[in-house]
Amino acid sequence: KQEVTQIPAALSVPEGENLVLNCSFTDSAIYNLQWFRQDPGKGLTSLLLIQSSQREQTSGRLNASLDKSSGRSTLYIAASQPGDSATYLCAVRMTAMEYGNKLVFGAGTILRVKS
Amino acid sequence: GAVVSQHPSWVICKSGTSVKIECRSLDFQATTMFWYRQFPKQSLMLMATSNEGSKATYEQGVEKDKFLINHASLTLSTLTVTSAHPEDSSFYICSARETWTSGSIPYEQYFGPGTRLTVT
Numbered sequence: 691k692q693e694v695t696q697i698p699a700a701l702s703v704p705e706g707e708n709l710v711l712n713c714s715f716t717d718s719a720i721y722n723l724q725w726f727r728q729d730p731g732k733g734l735t736s737l738l739l740i741q742s743s744q745r746e747q748t749s750g751r752l753n754a755s756l757d758k759s760s761g762r763s764t765l766y767i768a769a770s771q772p773g774d775s776a777t778y779l780c781a782v783r784m785t786a787m788e789y790g791n792k793l794v795f796g797a798g799t800i801l802r803v804k805s
Numbered sequence: 806g807a808v809v810s811q812h813p814s815w816v817i818c819k820s821g822t823s824v825k826i827e828c829r830s831l832d833f834q835a836t837t838m839f840w841y842r843q844f845p846k847q848s849l850m851l852m853a854t855s856n857e858g859s860k861a862t863y864e865q866g867v868e869k870d871k872f873l874i875n876h877a878s879l880t881l882s883t884l885t886v887t888s889a890h891p892e893d894s895s896f897y898i899c900s901a902r903e904t905w906t907s908g909s910i911p912y913e914q915y916f917g918p919g920t921r922l923t924v925t
Contacts, residue, residue, distance in 0.1 A: 726916075733811075733898055733918040734849075779848065793839075793914065795848040 692717040696780050696796035703770055704804050711765040711799045713780030718758050721791065725754050725765050726779040728798070734779065738765070742785075770803045777801070807833050809901050811917035818889055819925055825885045826920045828899030835901035838882040839914065840874060843896040855882050889924040896921055 697712045713723070722741045726734040738747045738754040740763070746755040753766040767774060780796040808831040818824045828838060837856050841849040853869075855861040855876035863869045871893075873885040882901075886893055900914040 731896075731919070731921065733809075734900075734916040736916075739913070792851060792854070795850075797848045800846075 692782065692784055692794045694780060694782055694794050694796035696778075696799050698799060699797065700800040700802075702802040702804065705770060705772060707770050707803075708766065708768050709770055709801070711767070711778050711780075711801070713763040713765070713796055715761045715763075715782050715794075717784070718761050719785050720758065721783040721785045723754075723756055723763050723780065723782050724793070725752075725763075726781065728777045728779055730777075737778075767801075770801075772803045772805045775802050807901075807903060807915040809835075809899065809915045809917040811897075811899055811920050813920060814918065815921040815923075817923045817925060820890055821888055823885055823887045824889055824922060825883055826897055826899075826922075828882045828884070828901065828917055830880045830901040830903075830915070833901075833903045833915075834879040835882075835903060836879065837902040838876055839900040839902070840872070840882075840884050841898045841900065843898060843919075849898060852884075886922065889922070891924045894922055894924045 693716045695714045724739045725737045727737050728734050740747045740756040751768040756763045777798045777800050779798045781793045783793050810829045812827045816824055839854050840852045842852050843849050851864050852867045853861045853863045853874050855874045857876050857879050861874035876882040896919050898919045899917045902914050
């Protein structure tokens with residue numbers, strides 16, 4: 691059974707800092723990995739999607755890396771801003787037929803950027 | 806971009822009543838829709854997968870007679886919580902997968918804004 695773990699569970703940083711969020715998964719048979727942002731009481735916003743054959747994806751101040759063999763991904767946020775405060779979720783899409791290509795989510799990292 | 810809406814955004818109902826939540830794909834056709842439940846400070850847990858025109862597939866531990874899912878069209882799926890109890894209070898999020906075309910990313914899902922259900 692695939693398990694996705696995110697570390698740290700919560701993070702508080704001053705504005706302007708660069709930070710790294712970590713995601714690990716137990717089963718490397720993934721189709722892709724996706725990072726989402728969730729604001730309190732809201733749905734999910736997709737940030738970055740990395741296919742299993744890719745090593746990283748970048749969008750603005752965000753950079754996500756994937757090391758499938760070791761079961762790890764990191765989300766790097768440069769020059770953090772108060773508006774980045776949210777919960778960040780990591781999810782992997784499985785390839786195995788028994789998983790039905792489902793997304794398996796981590797518990798998330800709650801980020802607070804202080805002004 | 807692809808947009809998924811949910812209605813209502815929040816609902817309060819009395820214990821024992823039923824409540825229906827709608828999920829719509831606004832600008833694309835969704836062969837497959839997913840329903841998730843999220844408890845406070847926890848991650849999303851998949852409840853069921855529905856394919857248009859067929860019965861939903863429920864995850865282990867999810868009561869199909871309590872959580873009725875209908876996916877009657879390519880743009881609408883509904884989740885009905887029957888005989889709701891306080892323990893059903895949660896944040897319900899739907900997600901839609903676009904019918905795959907040559908220009909889309911396979912299996913990409915788009916998420917709705919969620920519905921907060923409170924059962925008193």
